[in-house]
Amino acid sequence: xxxxxxxxxxxxxxxxxxxxxxxxxxxxxxxxxxxxxxxxxxxxxxxxxxxxxxxxxxxxxxxxxxxxxxxxxxxxxxxxxxxxxxxxxxxxxxxxxxxxxxxxxxxxxxxxxxxxxxxxxxxxxxxxxxxxxxxxxxxxxxxxxxxxxxxxxxxxxxxxxxxxxxxxxxxxxxxxxxxxxxxxxxxxxxxxxxxxxxxxxxxxxxxxxxxxxxxxxxxxxxxxxxxxxxxxxxxxxxxxxxxxxxxxxxxxxxxxxxxxxxxxxxxxxxxxxxxxxxxxxxxxxxxxxxxxxxxxxxxxxxxxxxxxxxxxxxxxxxxxxxxxxxxxxxxxxxxxxxxxxxxxxxxxxxxxxxxxxxxxxxxxxxxxxxxxxxxxxxxxxxxxxxxxxxxxxxxxxxxxxxxxx
Numbered sequence: 001x002x003x004x005x006x007x008x009x010x011x012x013x014x015x016x017x018x019x020x021x022x023x024x025x026x027x028x029x030x031x032x033x034x035x036x037x038x039x040x041x042x043x044x045x046x047x048x049x050x051x052x053x054x055x056x057x058x059x060x061x062x063x064x065x066x067x068x069x070x071x072x073x074x075x076x077x078x079x080x081x082x083x084x085x086x087x088x089x090x091x092x093x094x095x096x097x098x099x100x101x102x103x104x105x106x107x108x109x110x111x112x113x114x115x116x117x118x119x120x121x122x123x124x125x126x127x128x129x130x131x132x133x134x135x136x137x138x139x140x141x142x143x144x145x146x147x148x149x150x151x152x153x154x155x156x157x158x159x160x161x162x163x164x165x166x167x168x169x170x171x172x173x174x175x176x177x178x179x180x181x182x183x184x185x186x187x188x189x190x191x192x193x194x195x196x197x198x199x200x201x202x203x204x205x206x207x208x209x210x211x212x213x214x215x216x217x218x219x220x221x222x223x224x225x226x227x228x229x230x231x232x233x234x235x236x237x238x239x240x241x242x243x244x245x246x247x248x249x250x251x252x253x254x255x256x257x258x259x260x261x262x263x264x265x266x267x268x269x270x271x272x273x274x275x276x277x278x279x280x281x282x283x284x285x286x287x288x289x290x291x292x293x294x295x296x297x298x299x300x301x302x303x304x305x306x307x308x309x310x311x312x313x314x315x316x317x318x319x320x321x322x323x324x325x326x327x328x329x330x331x332x333x334x335x336x337x338x339x340x341x342x343x344x345x346x347x348x349x350x351x352x353x354x355x356x357x358x359x360x361x362x363x364x365x366x367x368x369x370x371x372x373x374x375x376x377x378x379x380x381x382x383x384x385x386x387x388x389x390x391x392x393x394x395x396x397x398x399x400x401x402x403x404x405x
Contacts, residue, residue, distance in 0.1 A: 013039060014282035029134050029285050030384040033377065036289015050287040055353045056236070059280050060161075061246050063134075065228030066277040068158050068250030069258070075151045076251060082152060082322065082331045086341075087159035090318040091129050091167060097317045098125035101310035116364075119175040124368050126171040127355050128311055128375060130164035131157045132348025134281060143388060143397040149337050153344050161350060162243035166192045168354055176362075196241030200248025203231040207249070208257040217268040220261060224269060227253050284349045288376065291352065297374050303367060304374030311375055316342045336394045343390050347379040 013035055021031035076083065099121035116124070131153075140150045170185045207227040211220050227249045235245035258266060297304060323338045333341070355372035358365050391397045 010283060010286055011279075014279075014286060017286075018282075027384045027387070029281065030381055032282060032285035033289045033380050036286040037292060037294065038289070039286065040290035040292060041294070050284070050291055050349060050353060050356075052353050052357045055284075055349060056232075056242065059284050059349070060243065061229045061232040062276050062280050063284070064158060064161065064232075064243055064246045065224070065250040065253075066273045067154060068247045069224070069254035069273060071151065071154055071158065071251055071254065073251050073255035075148075076155050079148065079151055079155060079331055081329065082326055082333060083155040083159060085322045085326070086152075086156045086318065088163050090156075090322055091160050091163050093321070094314045094318045095122065095125040095129050095167065095171070098128070098310045098314035101313060102307065105306055105310075120364055120368065122171050123168075123175055123358070123362075124307065124371060125310075125314070126164065126168040127358075127368075128307070128347055128351045128372060129167065130161050130347070130350045131315075131345040132350065134346075134348070140391070143391055145340075145391055145396050145398075146337070149340060149396065152333070152337070153341060158247045159244070162193065162196065162241040162247065163189075164350070165243060165354070166241055192239070192241050193244050194240075195238055196235045196244035197248050199235045199238065199240060200231045200245035201252065203227050203234065203245070204249035204252030205256075207253055208260075211253075211257040212260045215262050215265060217265045220257075220265050221269055221272050224253055224257075224273070285380075288349055288352060288380075292373050292377055293370075296370050297377070300367065300370045300374065303371050304378070307371045308375050308378050311347070311379075312342070315345045319345075336396060339394060340387075340391060340396060343383055344387060346383050347376045349376075352376055 014032065017031045017035040018028060021028045024031070099118065102116045102121040102124065103118055137150055137154050140153075166189055170188060174185065204227055207223045211223055214220065228246055231245040231249040232242035236242040258269070261269065319338050319341045323333045323335065326332050351372050355369045358368065362368075388397075
């Protein structure tokens with residue numbers, strides 16, 4: 001099948017799934033993954049693969065920019081300690097906790113060599129560390145969840161996408177004989193993240209400076225596109241974090257450029273990015289479904305369940321530890337929110353792409369890829385569908401979004 005026809009059919013499928021999801025009343029992203037599984041069974045899109053190049057070149061910059069554009073700098077600053085705690089040291093702790101749980105239960109993991117050692121466990125834990133809140137944040141808005149809870153989940157995921165990619169790179173280098181010490185790893189992390197932030201700030205401020213001086217919707221939309229993809233590409237060229245750069249550029253543009261736009265331009269820009277997010281999300285989650293081999297998942301059900309358990313427990317350890325440490329501060333997190341922060345930590349396309357990026361000669365690569373796909377699928381379907389009932393059960397859903405602290 002020609003790529004053009006495949007693209008048209010994918011968009012047709014996305015539209016059909018969106019309409020069906022409204023009637024069935026399940027999160028759109030969950031419906032997309034299930035639709036992708038159905039499409040994968042027909043093998044009609046077997047020539048389209050969710051590769052690292054495709055995700056980093058097309059999908060990730062647009063999705064990250066759209067989310068960060070709507071995350072106001074003032075909201076991020078008010079919750080900066082909580083967000084950074086979850087997204088930086090929290091990710092490190094989650095990687096360690098997840099790896100430890102896998103190692104201690106290695107006889108149950110079903111590895112070809114009888115179990116996972118620390119190197120394999122750390123690789124898996126680092127590539128599965130990033131959270132993807134798309135389904136949950138959309139649900140929060142529908143159910144009227146506390147605004148600050150949505151800010152915490154969305155802000156954390158935007159930052160931990162970048163930190164997880166950097167940590168995965170560092171862990172992989174250490175495991176495969178990169179010879180990097182802990183001190184060198186910390187310095188490399190600071191350099192990669194710091195350079196990404198600096199480049200994103202420059203690009204975002206430059207776009208904002210131009211936007212303030214013109215009033216042309218088409219030019220201003222184009223400037224936001226340049227900010228989104230330009231910050232990512234330039235940062236990657238300097239071997240820094242493209243995600244952190246795009247997050248920074250997006251927040252600066254949304255917080256400082258958007259208020260200076262005319263009403264007409266603001267509507268045009270927001271409508272453009274809303275559609276871009278819809279289109280990119282549709283493709284990503286459909287491709288997640290088509291990439292999953294149900295037969296392989298069924299065969300590896302034990303290590304997948306173990307991995308899902310380890311990932312969830314690791315997430316809970318991080319969230320509840322952060323909640324306890326933040327109790328004396330002005331950024332304290334209610335205990336009920338901790339449950340939702342834990343259960344709302346879905347995994348998505350980034351983890352799958354990082355798993356697929358492992359070299360074919362890496363030991364137990366096939367099992368790690370299958371476990372990653374299984375955890376992502378369970379996360380999106382099980383946690384995505386149950387997020388609404390959990391939110392209601394906790395008494396956090398209301399007709400009007402209220403900021404509770």
